[in-house]
Amino acid sequence: MSSERIPVLMYHRVGDAHNMWERKYCISPQRFAEHMKALLQSNWQAVSIDDFMAWRHGNKALPKKAFLISFDDGFKGVYEYAWPVLRQYHWPAVMFLVSNLIGQKDTWSKNENPEGNIYPLLNRTEIAEMAQGGFSFHGHSRNHRDLTTLNETDLINETEGCKAELNLLGIPCRYFAYPYGRFSEREMSAVKAAGFEAAFSVQPGFNRTDVDMFRIRRLDIFGTDTSAMLLKKITLGSNDGRLSAWAKYYLKQLQSRLGLG
């Protein structure tokens, strides 16, 4: 039986965390490996973004526990620590790149990170290597600015410009992830007008085959999440893996079994 709902996991940096903020948005190599192992042991099966899209369009059936792994921003740590683990499992993944900062650092994080730390991003050689080994690359704007704060010219530059820039680098891209997950109708229209075929949000939940192509849902997986928490999140389709969320989940299941849902 094909899956009716597919969760998309969102990771950011993989590596060492140096403060509380980083511990949330960066996962240690060891914990990332534990996460993947826990998913495998629970019979989850990573699928490629192309298979996910084919499923969304009703052109492909996917296993019941299919899920998609996504990485935002393009950190070098994904090449160093996550890719070897994924390769071992033959698990594909998708990465959303900041096109103007390839081979540089995440300068946009300076203002968010309490200590102003910035970290290296993938270069073209690494991207080309990963593209041969299971990774798909798509767009995450040119400079990682909050699109909702931009004037029309800058908005076009960050969307259309991102697609053009990645194309020039030999990275054809079809899908987009909104920086900070921030967008409204205006930004969504700009992403569509730029020629992207779908966009990923940070709205939690499962994706069903009727999910809006420009509001694809993702679960935020933190560096502080244990494997147990990850399994709760992916099972519940929620960023909230706490007991109250479980109670709601079981109540819903019970109601539907009793024909009350």
Ligand SMILES: [Zn+2]
């Ligand atoms: Zn980002």
